[in-house]
Amino acid sequence: MTPPSHRLIVTVTPNPAVDMTYHLDGLHPGRTHRVSPPLERAGGKGLNVARVAHQMGHPVIAVAPVGGAAGAVFRTELEASGIPHRLIPVTADTRRSIAFVDSGHDVTSIFNEHGPALGALGWQALNSAIAETLDGPGRLGTPDCGVLVGSGSLPADAPDDFYSELVRLAHSRGVPAVIDTSGPQMLAAARAGADLLKPNLEELMEATGQTDLCQAARHLMDLGARMVLVSTGADGMSAFTARSPGSVWKARLPRPLAGNPTGAGDAAVAAAAVVMASGRRDPEQILRAATAWSAAAVLMPAAGEISPRHTELAQQLIVTYEENPA
Template structure:
């Protein structure tokens, strides 16, 4: 079983407008509301592809109730820990004219010490049945920067491996726990380690404890540094659409490949294809399998070294 963790789960609200103009009043053509947050999106994609997945994290208030109800209606298994504060909302405004998305992220509820301790106990029960734990997204206010490290250590104690999609001090504080994979995007990687050299930044994360690093590069694909080698994977063509769930779809693909034991080239082809297919969806957390299969055939893969890369 794959266990996804979303400590700052959200109720995602997507507005579709003919064109987004700064400072103007807009008539919304369509409103769509669904459970979200990066780990929830990962769970949705894995569920849609038939993998055994359970979503957990923290959820509270009316937004938390709506989040749980939406996952129930989608058939995604979940076991969120309760908190007193209302779960955050994210607002995405999609311009029909350009396909571009503008995202507004609320900070999330303040989590108390007792609430965090209760979740750690809850997590220890859940992880006993997990083969892989995927921790994704920002931490809500009140949690220590070492929160993900605590979860990684708890998973290791139960013989489960961990993936981590985070950035900054939240990521750095967890590396000593030895996550199997970390997946920042390009900007997150450079902001976390400093400098402008992606290869050196990814190598630094491995030196600090990550077994493998996959950096998503938007329309330019992915860079992977692993114990088995390093690869650059690129899509066949750039796609326009809503990119907000593309990284989560990539994490889902990498998680699926990990539990299946597929080789790295296959994992990366699938990750690039699922990520690109997610851009074609108007909502985060959805990948059309037929589109993903079509795009996979066009993914270019090259084993690489730092001197090969032209950024």
């Protein structure tokens, strides 16, 4: 049996992208800018999760559909990175995500292309690959699967039950499911009993129709989610658990960090996945790791990596616990 600290993290990215990150000293609408060539990486939220967990020394397999010229760039970069992966060939061109990091004004602008339709055969191939990946570990000395992570947006033709079925698939193998998505898919994943949902504050309010953070998180737990981890920007993160639905854990740094926030949420998911893959479910432990890794991601030039300062940042966290907050 695989030791808990070495269990595999399987990430699923149904709508991957080639991430292109430009750095400039000022972004001025309507004007011409001269920039250095972008940093190009295989991306999408699940890929970023796998990249961070891999950087931190944890076994991962990243599953994603790729196709076209951008898909070839995606595959080449991912192979060079050394991150274990299972890429499913599809006819649709992989999309691109372009980030302009304006260091002069400490702001990042992101342009995400819509994901192309995968088609019936593409979805069938992706679903089969996910199931085979979950069933594959444990053989020939490879690690047992410790957690399944589903992250990101969906292409236009995605099944309405994609993420809820991902949760059910994980549970049928005795594996916890961590889901980071938005809108109706988040609600469906909650109804399926997701072990952890990771929205940001805007996504949470939009999906639930609530205006209060605690009430919105409770709504997801009433539907069936077991834990909700919410990014709240400069205010840090909040964690809620169905075992104590009237309480909230909160963590933040003494002061906000300047940098590139595009991969902060994915780093938080990676931290949560690492903790949960080891068999631990303590909300405070998950919150502390997620907040520190999220902050450490802000200090890096591109999504999918965290600063070595994550340990230092973890020691600076201000963590509070509230029962039945108003």
